[in-house]
Amino acid sequence: MSKFQIDIDFGNVDFSSLETEDDFQAEAKKLLPAALVKLGETIGEKTWEELQKGGKASGGKLKSSQSEKRKFIQETGKNYQRSASNRERQELEEYIVEQLRKHKQNNG
Structure with missing residues (x-):
């Protein structure tokens, strides 16, 4: 999903706690508001x-x-964060999960 051209801040992510699909989804939900603003x-x-x-x-x-x-x-x-459709939110959340997996794989 390369249509997103944003850098997501993973500075506060504890990658060692990301093991299950639910872990990745929960972390993506935490990162979603800031990612929406960045987008x-x-x-x-x-x-x-x-x-x-x-x-x-x-x-x-x-x-x-x-x-x-x-x-x-x-x-x-800010306006985009408030007005993004459910579909846009879901796609961005999936992108965040994908980035979390790549980051974890590449860094330990």
Whole structure:
């Protein structure tokens, strides 16, 4: 499921406790809210870039300060977390489980 281009923070994950499918699922559920925000922020960043390109092409003047960009990206991340469909949540959760398995396999 390579459609997700986000880095998930596994810093607080106790990989030694992940043994069963339920363990992986439970950990993925804990990581899901932050991952949804990160995914939303990634979408926000791409949207911001497209808006900037579109505005320049049409000769319009857009807000392009770093603080405006950061605010837009953060708001997009929060909105995505709140409005993600059940299907999107499930797909992201499955992706997190997949990443947890890879990380555990590669690191011990």
